Amino acid sequence: MSVMNLALLMTGVGVRCREADVLAFLDGLSALQLPDFSNPSAASYFWRFGRWAVREFLAEGLACESSAGAMIPQALERQGSCMSHLVIQETPEGGPTTMLLDPPAGMLPQGHAFGLGDWVFLTSPHTAQVRLHSAHGGPVSFEAELVSIQPPPQSGVIVKVVGHTPEQVKQLAGKTCRIDRASNHVTFVRQIGALHKVCVAPGELDWLSLVLMAAEEVGGLEKVATYCSHFPPNAGFPAASPVLRGANSSQLEALRAATTRRVTLIQGPPGAGKTSSAVLLMRLWVTTGRKPVLATADSNIAADNLVAGCAAAGLKVVRVGRKEGMKPELQEYSLFEKARASGERGGPRHNWRAEKRLIQESDVVCCTCSGAEHPSMQDQKFRNVLIDEAGQTTELGSLIPMMHLEADGSVVLVGDHKQLPATVACVEADVEGLGTSLFERLATMGVPPMLLDIQYRMHPAIAAYPSRQYYAGRLRSGTEGVLRTAPAGIAWPVKEAPVCFLPIQ
Secondary structure (H helix, E strand, O other): OOHHHHHHHHHOOOOOOOHHHHHHHHHHHHHOOOOOOOOHHHHHHHHHHHHHHHHHHHHHHHHHHHHHHHOOHHHHHHHOOEEEEEEEEEOOOOOOOEEEEEOHHHOOOOOOOOOOOOEEEEEOOOOOOOOOOOOOOOOOOEEEEEEEEEOOOOOEEEEEEEOOOHHHHHOOOOOEEEEEEOOOHHHHHHHHHHHHHHHHOOHHHHHHHHHHHHHHOOOOHHHHHHHHHOOOOOOOOOOOOHHHHHOOHHHHHHHHHHOOOOEEEEEOOOOOOHHHHHHHHHHHHHHOOOOOEEEEEOOHHHHHHHHHHHHHOOOOEEEOOOHHHOOHHHHHHEHHHHHHHHOOOOOHHHOOHHHHHHHHHOOEEEEEOHHHHOHHHOOOOEEEEEEEOHHHOEHHHHHHHHOOEEEEEEEEEEEOOOOOOOOOOOHHHHHHHHOOEHHHHHHHOOOOOEEOOEEOOOOHHHHHHHHHHHOOOOOEEOOOHHHOOOOOOOOOOOOOOOOOOOOOO
């Protein structure tokens, strides 16, 4: 068995599989030393993160089942995570397990958040509750992939049911159903794909494999910081650049590190200008000819913040991702909307030709970490990758954008491991280490975070505690307390005191 086959087996796990059964199967393969990894460190890394990815995928499925059962379908439809009263019909498109779901009155619900590739639960009849397993012989939800959303006037969705025979699927024809959002299968597949690449075929990214896997071998822990500090080819700090005029001393040090190291951690406490520092860095990269830059974050909100910052700085930015996942005021930067407006042939039928041209012509490409593996990004390489909110991103999530680095590239993780960690659905995997971000792991292995040590958000008296408790007393305030007046509209008890407590009941 090859490692590729193992990766395919993992991504073939269905949401309805029981975790204990899946883990027992994977443990059996591992005990038989299947597959045969050429590198023991890669084997250790792949098995650990691969198991975590599978467990997280299954835990997400259970969470989605619970969420679907806790609310009525109408409420879920308003949230965009459910479509009900659909009629199941056979369709000549696709294979024998592909079905057309017709909406009532021929119109899909406005504001639905479903997209191509989504993994859904198909439950029939539409009045039944979403169930992955049934102890009493009641209806069990099917798993399906959403493969097409038909435009008006023949509005409807086409799904491919998985894990069932064509005969079982045919019996659904003519019945009503509902579909509900299930685990994020697209992200799961992309994470396993990135894991396979970095462990088996890193190619020109062998230096990144050393950074990620040095700790897997005896005595390798001490090497991690050294690997990260290597000077990237053709890099350098442009000290005379006009971009640096507005930077404070800690930002300058962070930018110097980010332009002279393979891997850099920039730590941004609350109000310390983390996003503005990220934008400064991207401007610096662009003005020194290292464009386009790939800028990612774990969430759509954080990715939108990067887009807004780049646009305000005058950078030519495009946003990869569904228009529905973007803020309305930022949709003009949508890569796919720009491609349509260009009149050039694009989309999957034309190998994303228009989109790829726009990416190459841009200064910055912004997307979620998972969105970095969108088909329009296939084979795209970047000399510089920035991951924002890196303290809230799992290492598996960070792998996806890093696979787009060029051989002489560098990556900068911007975040703060002293603030909120990544959100993980599987408690056991979280405890084992899935919730530990790459940012935090590298910081604990001796890679020094470049601390942005001047904050502008809090009154100095408020900032004193986090500075002492989390930042070794290094966090300073950029605005004196006497210049911060009590906010108007509140009967402030003691105007000289920067904190008061208000009843909210």
